[in-house]
Amino acid sequence: MKLFASIGKGWLDGLWAFHDTLAVLGETVCEVLALPFRPRRFRLRDFLVAFQRASFDGLPICIGIGFLLGLILAFESAAALRTFGVETYVADLLAIGLFRELGPLVTAIILAGRSGSAFAAEIGTMKVDEELDALTTMGLPPVRFLVLPRTFAAVFAMPALTIFVELAGLVGGAIVLKMMDVPGAVYWGNVSNTTDVFMIVFSLVKAAFFGLLVGLVGCCAGMRTKSTADGVGVAATAAVVGGIVAVAVSDGIIAVICYFWGV
Secondary structure, eight states, rough: OOHHHHHHHHEEEEEEEEHHHHHHHHHHHHHHHHHTOGGGGGOOOHHHEEEHHIIIITTHHHHHHHHHHHHHHHHHHHHHHHHGGGGGHHHOOOHHHHHHHHHHHHHHHHIIIIHHHHHHHHHHHHTTTHHHHHHTTOOOOOOIIHHHHHHHHHHHHHHHHHHHHHHHHHHHOOOOOOHHHOOHHHHHHHHHHHOHHHHHHHHHHHHHHHHHHHHHHHHHHTOOOOOTTTHHHHHHHHHHHHHHHHHHHHHHHHHHHHHHHHH
């Protein structure tokens, strides 16, 4: 009986969490649709603070990981391609891999670990301290004051961070090929020939979409925080895990759609 009770309780908890998430998402959509008619309601100062924490504060780690990513990919691929004497095509491989797939994906994982957990912890702490109840009592929607600025900050921070990750990865690849006596002009020429405007725009749009997912998942996890001793920690963990899973699933769906559309 305890087994069936625990299974039923797990299903009920999952349904309530899904219900709370849909409620937060619905209210967020309503607030976004109302922004053009009431732009002064948007908390610009909170947006700028959240954007600074998500973008500028996370820039060093993003550049470092992007550089190491390009370094590792260049070493691994050049070792195989050098057997056939075509190590110059490492530049093409890096450009396509970073701009189409790895740049936005790696940046989204970093953002989920840094900012997604921070959003959940901040909002969760406010909920435990009953500050969200105070806002609701005063007639101030918590979604407008807390969720909206942080979600927009994640959306705008992701493309900026993705650009630096991709550039750092290309620099790392250039250093590796320079060590293999491949001229820098040849490397950057191949990168320029492989990369087009559509690829760059596709990378930035995908990054912004991933930022939207990370921001929403982190804020929803914070809004669902329970008033227990480990509530904030559970919310931060749920934000990181949920954000990474949402990004991975959506990235797979986008890859399948692009394959069938021939993009």
